[in-house]
Amino acid sequence: MLKAKSALRNIPKRMTKLEDEHYFIDDIVSTKNREKRKMYVREGKRIGYGSFGTVTQSYLSNNSTEWLGPYAIKRVIKSPKVESLELEILQNIKHPNLVTLEFFFESQCITKDGGQIFQKNFVMEYIPQTLSSEIHQYFDNGYKLPTKHIKLYTFQILRALLTLHSMNICHGDLKPSNILIIPGNGIAKICDFGSAQRLGRDEELNTYFCSRFYRAPELLLNSKNYTTQIDIWSFGCIIGEMLKGQPLFKGDNAKSQLEEIAKLLGRPTGNENRANEVQDMQRNLHDQKFKRFMHWFPNIEFFDVDFLLNVLTYNSIERWDAKQLMSHEFFDALRNETYFLPRGSNMPVHLPDLFNFSVSEKKTLGEYYGLIVPPSD
């Protein structure tokens, strides 16, 4: 893996290197019309160096004088056997809350010991901020993320998950650094489909994926029967992080990760029953779990605690899915008021269009559609 990583720093061989800063490729595919064309590529600063590849801020040109961009180019090693689900998702699922792929191309490079590495290059729209950097911007300066912003970004994450999950695809690595945001207009888009999996096939499922702090209890326990609900758990961890300014559960290994989770949720009894839980909660506000949530997340409303309880649930069947969560009172603030105040601004800005659901989204939402859109829509 180390060898591969150092090889990735080289300019790929099938591209003709013209000058230090740009090179020529003769078969770049546009996702708009699937046509192949010749283009120049100029790679700039490195913006991500993940476990699977590199991401650089880049520009493209038809003539090497006028440059289009910036774009983000993610370069990953191409497996000769496995077809890339990452490319399939980026190419085929167009959604306002999934990062847009503009072009892609293949390349190859030579390692120091003379081996050959084949690579895929995804040329995506460039979105300079992540939810992770946004959380830091606030908390490092002694502020909390405004509740409206939390609701705005999380609603869009759920909208993206609704579409992925309706295709039985789990993202598999949801975390704040994989949520790209545009703070000025409140847009959020999920990126990084490198760990995505299509579930429901009879193949042996991998349980070792997803960054530990965001890994669902069923994955920590090595269950082979997990569902797309593992992303909902990660989603809950993201909200927790937006509220607290740091990862909600920070274990050093799977066992201590489960212990951290138990500090908030209590120990799993093996017989969690959501219906009873709600009854208990309504009957007795001093319910232990509810009290712990209130203690961990002071200053949030009753309904917001209820929302979190529905997300951070051991039993993945009782954990609410994307459409149920989108219909929760937690998001009423987005249905009732159409403005928000971007960071560092005192001019309210119109919320992005959150409810312009496509035909297939409406079909997936079914009876929930009426509960999710604002009354006048």
Ligand SMILES: Nc1ncnc2c1ncn2[C@@H]1O[C@H](COP(=O)(O)OP(=O)(O)OP(=O)(O)O)[C@@H](O)[C@H]1O
């Ligand atoms: N379209 C984009 N625009 C701007 N930045 C991006 C874009 N895509 C990815 N990035 C940045 O690059 C980082 C790494 O990208 P990505 O997660 O896709 O790669 P990875 O190798 O799977 O990384 P990791 O192992 O950290 O998940 C992201 O966390 C994000 O900060």
